[in-house]
Amino acid sequence: MNKHTKKLMKDYYKIQDFCIDILEKAEKDVKSEFEYYDEIREYNQAKVLAAFQEERISEAHFTNTTGYGYGDIGRDTLDKVYARVFNTESALVRPHFVNGTHAIGAALFGNLRPGDTLLSVCGTPYDTLHNIIGSNDNKSMGSLRDYNIKHKQVDLKDSKLDFDAIKSALSEDSSIKIVHIQRSTGYGWRKSLQISEIEKLITFVKSVKPNVICFVDNCYGELIDVKEPTDVGADLIAGSLIKNIGGGIAPTGGYIAGKEELVENASYRLTVPGIGGECGSTFGVMRSFYQGLFLAPHIAIEAVKGAVLCARVMELAGYEVLPHYTDRRSDIIQAIKFNDKEKLINFCKGIQKGSPIDSFVQCEPWDMPGYEDQVIMAAGAFIQGSSIELSADAPIREPYIAYMQGGLTLEHIKVGILMALNNVGQI
Numbered sequence: 001m002n003k004h005t006k007k008l009m010k011d012y013y014k015i016q017d018f019c020i021d022i023l024e025k026a027e028k029d030v031k032s033e034f035e036y037y038d039e040i041r042e043y044n045q046a047k048v049l050a051a052f053q054e055e056r057i058s059e060a061h062f063t064n065t066t067g068y069g070y071g072d073i074g075r076d077t078l079d080k081v082y083a084r085v086f087n088t089e090s091a092l093v094r095p096h097f098v099n100g101t102h103a104i105g106a107a108l109f110g111n112l113r114p115g116d117t118l119l120s121v122c123g124t125p126y127d128t129l130h131n132i133i134g135s136n137d138n139k140s141m142g143s144l145r146d147y148n149i150k151h152k153q154v155d156l157k158d159s160k161l162d163f164d165a166i167k168s169a170l171s172e173d174s175s176i177k178i179v180h181i182q183r184s185t186g187y188g189w190r191k192s193l194q195i196s197e198i199e200k201l202i203t204f205v206k207s208v209k210p211n212v213i214c215f216v217d218n219c220y221g222e223l224i225d226v227k228e229p230t231d232v233g234a235d236l237i238a239g240s241l242i243k244n245i246g247g248g249i250a251p252t253g254g255y256i257a258g259k260e261e262l263v264e265n266a267s268y269r270l271t272v273p274g275i276g277g278e279c280g281s282t283f284g285v286m287r288s289f290y291q292g293l294f295l296a297p298h299i300a301i302e303a304v305k306g307a308v309l310c311a312r313v314m315e316l317a318g319y320e321v322l323p324h325y326t327d328r329r330s331d332i333i334q335a336i337k338f339n340d341k342e343k344l345i346n347f348c349k350g351i352q353k354g355s356p357i358d359s360f361v362q363c364e365p366w367d368m369p370g371y372e373d374q375v376i377m378a379a380g381a382f383i384q385g386s387s388i389e390l391s392a393d394a395p396i397r398e399p400y401i402a403y404m405q406g407g408l409t410l411e412h413i414k415v416g417i418l419m420a421l422n423n424v425g426q427i
């Protein structure tokens with residue numbers, strides 16, 4: 001950090017000296033990690049560019065239809081570009097998916113039938129999936145359970161996949177149609193699943209039960225590795241466009257990619273049976289979707305670098321972090337354990353204070369729809385709730401873990417980390 005930046009940090013942002021010292025030390029420590037991720041980014045940028053060129057993208061793809069949206073070439077061709085990036089037969093990329101949960105829900109509802117069972121093999125699924133599954137004892141919302149689709153779960157053993165238990169679960173129950181794999185940690189305290197681990201898992205699952213559908217919740221995982229789950233056997237994946245793959249530019253939306261038949265089935269839950277992905281005008285968002293995808297390899301790694309730096313900074317400040325800064329990553333999330341409610345809240349408030357939008361707002365815990373505990377979210381983002389932009393969130397429950405992610409530029413992430421550390425202090 002040069003003297004001009006330091007002066008600004010002290011005079012304007014009121015950052016204490018110890019924070020700047022820690023950041024400078026951390027920056028030296030993470031250099032070789034950054035080089036590793038730069039190489040992934042270089043490959044993925046070329047991969048995405050090639051997909052654009054193969055599909056001969058031009059100005060015409062940025063126009064949009066109205067009404068029914070039949071033959072919207074921007075929309076239909078973007079599906080093909082995504083299918084190339086993910087190496088799949090088919091993809092469905094839509095602004096009509098309100099979020100990642102919606103895309104995941106369509107993938108599951110579209111491919112499960114009464115009497116089928118969904119098996120989660122990475123422990124408890126992400127919080128917002130609980131209502132889709134129907135594992136909460138609340139009123140009938142048309143969950144999978146309401147349609148007589150059961151859910152079973154294999155817990156992690158010492159934070160690792162429990163292959164023996166997965167094998168017994170699969171062998172015991174012939175009604176298992178989909179195996180649900182979650183790449184990212186969600187609000188857990190475990191490492192994200194590496195592509196190599198997903199490959200081993202899928203190969204194993206198929207060896208026990210060849211016809212089962214392997215579905216991967218790919219949220220936060222896109223473009224962090226040179227391969228995606230669909231390169232190593234996943235039949236179907238889904239995710240959000242206001243995370244990695246939207247590149248910080250897509251204003252809303254979600255995607256599904258995978259085998260043609262499975263994506264088509266999902267499309268009948270996005271709209272209705274018989275209509276699927278053939279309808280749906282696109283409100284002029286196509287240019288943003290294309291441009292976001294083009295920038296996504298760069299932005300996703302920018303966010304990963306921010307997470308690596310945050311891990312080292314918070315560790316040097318005395319906190320327990322996961323993953324460690326030298327751990328290989330498969331998502332953009334950095335978890336920091338505070339064991340203290342006030343510190344957790346202050347960390348999030350620090351991130352908010354460092355935001356370009358709503359920096360003057362004090363974020364507070366609230367009852368967010370779809371979540372069981374209160375949740376605090378620091379999200380001073382251009383796009384509401386976008387977590388490829390610098391954000392931090394946490395369910396308010398022990399042991400008070402903050403999840404920091406995103407950031408469109410590393411320089412901004414640094415300011416956010418400094419503001420957050422300044423707010424919580426070192427141990």
Ligand SMILES: *Cc1c(COP(=O)(O)O)cnc(C)c1O
Binds near residue numbers: 100102104126186219
């Ligand atoms: C973000 C996320 C989702 C979907 O969340 P939305 O806010 O609905 O986009 C699902 N699973 C995981 C693991 C996630 O991180």
